[in-house]
Amino acid sequence: MLEWQRGQPAQEIDTPALILDIGAAERNIRKMADRFAGRPTRLRPHVKTHKTPILAHKQLAAGAIGVTCAKLSEAAVMIAAGIPEVLVSSEVVGPAKVARLVALSRHARVITVVDDAAAARAISGAAAAAGLRIPALVDVDVGQGRTGVPPGEPALALAREVAAMPGLALAGVQGYEGHLQHVARAAEREASCRKAMQALTATAALLRGAGLPVEIVTTGGTGTHAFAGEFPGVTEIQPGSYVVMDAHYGTIEGVEFEQAITLLTTVISKTRPDIAVVDAGFKSASIDSGMPGVRGFPGAQFVFAGDEHGQILFDGPRADVHVGDKVELVPSHCDTTINLHDVYWVTRDSRLEDVWPIAARGKIW
Amino acid sequence: MLEWQRGQPAQEIDTPALILDIGAAERNIRKMADRFAGRPTRLRPHVKTHKTPILAHKQLAAGAIGVTCAKLSEAAVMIAAGIPEVLVSSEVVGPAKVARLVALSRHARVITVVDDAAAARAISGAAAAAGLRIPALVDVDVGQGRTGVPPGEPALALAREVAAMPGLALAGVQGYEGHLQHVARAAEREASCRKAMQALTATAALLRGAGLPVEIVTTGGTGTHAFAGEFPGVTEIQPGSYVVMDAHYGTIEGVEFEQAITLLTTVISKTRPDIAVVDAGFKSASIDSGMPGVRGFPGAQFVFAGDEHGQILFDGPRADVHVGDKVELVPSHCDTTINLHDVYWVTRDSRLEDVWPIAARGKIW
Numbered sequence: 001m002l003e004w005q006r007g008q009p010a011q012e013i014d015t016p017a018l019i020l021d022i023g024a025a026e027r028n029i030r031k032m033a034d035r036f037a038g039r040p041t042r043l044r045p046h047v048k049t050h051k052t053p054i055l056a057h058k059q060l061a062a063g064a065i066g067v068t069c070a071k072l073s074e075a076a077v078m079i080a081a082g083i084p085e086v087l088v089s090s091e092v093v094g095p096a097k098v099a100r101l102v103a104l105s106r107h108a109r110v111i112t113v114v115d116d117a118a119a120a121r122a123i124s125g126a127a128a129a130a131g132l133r134i135p136a137l138v139d140v141d142v143g144q145g146r147t148g149v150p151p152g153e154p155a156l157a158l159a160r161e162v163a164a165m166p167g168l169a170l171a172g173v174q175g176y177e178g179h180l181q182h183v184a185r186a187a188e189r190e191a192s193c194r195k196a197m198q199a200l201t202a203t204a205a206l207l208r209g210a211g212l213p214v215e216i217v218t219t220g221g222t223g224t225h226a227f228a229g230e231f232p233g234v235t236e237i238q239p240g241s242y243v244v245m246d247a248h249y250g251t252i253e254g255v256e257f258e259q260a261i262t263l264l265t266t267v268i269s270k271t272r273p274d275i276a277v278v279d280a281g282f283k284s285a286s287i288d289s290g291m292p293g294v295r296g297f298p299g300a301q302f303v304f305a306g307d308e309h310g311q312i313l314f315d316g317p318r319a320d321v322h323v324g325d326k327v328e329l330v331p332s333h334c335d336t337t338i339n340l341h342d343v344y345w346v347t348r349d350s351r352l353e354d355v356w357p358i359a360a361r362g363k364i365w
Numbered sequence: 366m367l368e369w370q371r372g373q374p375a376q377e378i379d380t381p382a383l384i385l386d387i388g389a390a391e392r393n394i395r396k397m398a399d400r401f402a403g404r405p406t407r408l409r410p411h412v413k414t415h416k417t418p419i420l421a422h423k424q425l426a427a428g429a430i431g432v433t434c435a436k437l438s439e440a441a442v443m444i445a446a447g448i449p450e451v452l453v454s455s456e457v458v459g460p461a462k463v464a465r466l467v468a469l470s471r472h473a474r475v476i477t478v479v480d481d482a483a484a485a486r487a488i489s490g491a492a493a494a495a496g497l498r499i500p501a502l503v504d505v506d507v508g509q510g511r512t513g514v515p516p517g518e519p520a521l522a523l524a525r526e527v528a529a530m531p532g533l534a535l536a537g538v539q540g541y542e543g544h545l546q547h548v549a550r551a552a553e554r555e556a557s558c559r560k561a562m563q564a565l566t567a568t569a570a571l572l573r574g575a576g577l578p579v580e581i582v583t584t585g586g587t588g589t590h591a592f593a594g595e596f597p598g599v600t601e602i603q604p605g606s607y608v609v610m611d612a613h614y615g616t617i618e619g620v621e622f623e624q625a626i627t628l629l630t631t632v633i634s635k636t637r638p639d640i641a642v643v644d645a646g647f648k649s650a651s652i653d654s655g656m657p658g659v660r661g662f663p664g665a666q667f668v669f670a671g672d673e674h675g676q677i678l679f680d681g682p683r684a685d686v687h688v689g690d691k692v693e694l695v696p697s698h699c700d701t702t703i704n705l706h707d708v709y710w711v712t713r714d715s716r717l718e719d720v721w722p723i724a725a726r727g728k729i730w
Contacts, residue, residue, distance in 0.1 A: 002461075002730060003461050003464075014459065014461040014462065014730060015459070015730075016729050016730070048672065048673075070672065070673045071644075071673055090633065090644070090673055090674070091633040091634055091688075093631055093632070093633045093644070093688055093689055094379065094380070094631055094689060096367075096368050096379040097379065099368075115634050115636060116634065116635070116636075116688045118687075118688060118689075119633075119688050119689070139634075141636065146634070146642060146670045146671065146674055146676070147633070147634040147636070147642055147674070148634070148636065149636055150636070178671065266458055266459055267458070268455065268456040268458040268484075268512070269456055269480050269481065269504075269511070269512040269513070270481070271480055271481075271506065271512070271513065271514055271515075277511060277512055279436075279455070279458070279729075280729070282651065282653045282701045282704075283701065283704050283727070283729050284729050286647065287652060287653050288647045288652050288669065304653065305511050306511065306543065307413065307435065307700050307701055307704070308413075308435045308436055308455055308729070309455070309511055309512070311511070322483075323456075323458055323481045323483060323484050324458055324459060324483075324484070335672050336647045336648065336672055339647075339648050339672070339705070340704070340727070340729075341727070341729075342727050362648070362705070362706070362707050364381050364644075364645070364648050364649050364673070364705075364706075365367060365379060365380075365381070
């Protein structure tokens with residue numbers, strides 16, 4: 001619906017615009033894939049970050065064994081785009097969602113996670129009625145304190161129940177150490193990650209010792225990929241943010257990928273010497289991980305000034321900044337910022353290559 | 366794309382769901398309209414809150430003289446839905462946007478705001494070339510410190526320039542006291558609002574004294590509607606949030622409208638006695654004004670636990686809360702929460718009446 005022309009300079013794109021430097025994203029995908037090529041741990045990237053089937057297909061082409069989605073509605077977008085295997089990393093609860101899981105399972109291998117026997121029975125019942133067995137992982141709380149049963153005996157008890165359910169096929173365990181992804185110091189992150197991985201793999205061993213099938217031990221994110229991905233017994237990791245990165249991950253030691261998304265804005269008001277007002281606020285950049293960074297103006301800070309406005313606070317008067325100038329921001333959190341946008345403005349070498357719909361944006365169900 | 370059935374109980378809607386209690390919204394629209402019926406100040410509600418043409422039409426039917434939009438893309442949605450007059454309350458900058466303003470002005474009366482002579486000249490040039498004169502307000506900074514020229518002589522100087530531009534028709538002044546909307550104590554808010562209104566109306570008088578036309582003196586939001594709306598010389602106010610309300614406005618003394626939106630969630634994990642994990646996080650509720658409230662559980666608190674997860678922290682063990690239960694949240698900021706959702710689940714008397722697209726969601730351009 002917006003005017004654009006293939007090949008136009010990136011700086012001339014109408015704003016606010018979420019710019020995807022596709023060359024940088026492709027290099028990030030390659031770099032992570034190369035890191036795990038030939039190793040026992042496989043990649044199942046979390047596509048909740050980029051929300052876009054073409055990027056998921058690029059990840060598969062680089063060697064990923066499938067993708068991870070946060071919710072069924074995200075999985076539905078990926079399956080409709082031909083992704084053959086999806087792990088849904090959040091619990092599926094309620095009759096509408098169970099029915100949708102069963103429906104999607106006719107078109108792709110959809111792996112579900114469970115941390116409650118009654119909820120698992122509901123899925124099993126619907127799947128069995130449809131003549132299906134849906135692969136299920138026991139979700140284990142390895143320290144994040146969000147979802148999941150405790151490691152060890154509680155996980156074994158639930159696994160035994162799941163293994164006996166006719167519509168489920170016990171496939172292993174999931175344990176996401178989300179609380180560790182942004183621990184800034186690498187040594188501290190590694191030590192904590194090892195403890196979490198120890199709990200997860202010991203639980204996997206406990207299940208195997210009880211004769212239960214554990215094909216999958218899945219974990220890890222961009223912040224812990226190096227540690228979780230090399231821990232013996234982990235079969236796959238789920239990093240997502242590495243493809244596009246953000247200002248928050250940019251401060252995390254040892255997470256070395258290129259910043260592939262930026263938010264292009266326009267100065268719409270400049271009535272004071274040291275402040276410029278740009279056309280992007282809460283509706284264009286997420287705030288849950290702090291303020292976006294400002295490119296090209298060392299010492300400048302961005303502060304939100306409402307849904308549609310942001311202020312660039314320069315470190316002194318800037319007579320060279322005028323209404324109409326462009327200012328590029330670095331989102332503080334990629335997942336939630338991408339969720340605010342309908343399209344990527346895809347650039348290569350600072351020229352507009354294409355405009356891509358963010359097909360799984362807003363998929364909260 | 367989601368399953369639903371007209372007349373189904375609201376509690377059975379698949380989650381997370383943004384519920385609009387349309388009866389409450391209709392009463393809020395009526396209450397604000399009644400307050401200003403027969404008074405000199407008119408209503409030009411800001412539709413950046415609800416983002417939905419049918420609600421804008423209900424506001425017009427109740428007596429509003431037009432609507433206010435934040436951006437041209439929002440205005441385009443309203444104009445396409447037959448709204449005849451729109452004030453765009455943010456500065457229009459850049460050739461693509463100026464061209465769009467001119468194009469929209471062929472189909473509705475679009476009032477623009479300016480705080481920069483060069484930007485105004487760009488609009489004037491494009492409008493004149495199209496044989497149009499676009500109504501323009503001088504945007505005055507009445508204390509918010511965002512956009513706008515200072516009141517008094519600087520505003521007069523810009524107004525003189527605008528009045529001489531062939532493609533613009535000077536129509537008055539805008540001064541938004543956004544910094545006062547959420548001042549909790551009514552007396553303090555009123556005193557500050559009076560100062561801002563004094564600056565705005567004195568500027569209007571200055572322009573009139575110089576022989577310039579000032580048809581419109583526009584200001585005000587939900588928090589200041591009572592004070593700004595009764596201040597002599599103010600011709601219209603732009604409240605938005607009153608239609609649906611939020612938890613933040615719910616704490617503001619003297620802002621007495623019904624809470625018409627809530628976020629329905631489902632408990633997807635309950636592995637601990639005093640914490641329930643629900644299926645709504647940063648992607649379903651905005652965080653810029655703090656945490657959503659929790660309905661029905663006195664003493665409970667909501668905390669975000671990621672993009673798709675939230676935790677309800679109860680004030681003690683709750684053996685009566687189970688996986689699959691529904692929990693209703695009250696968004697902390699209506700505008701930005703609504704922006705995260707594609708549809709309203711419209712209920713009346715706790716039954717699903719309809720599902721409405723939020724047509725102007727995501728319109729950041």
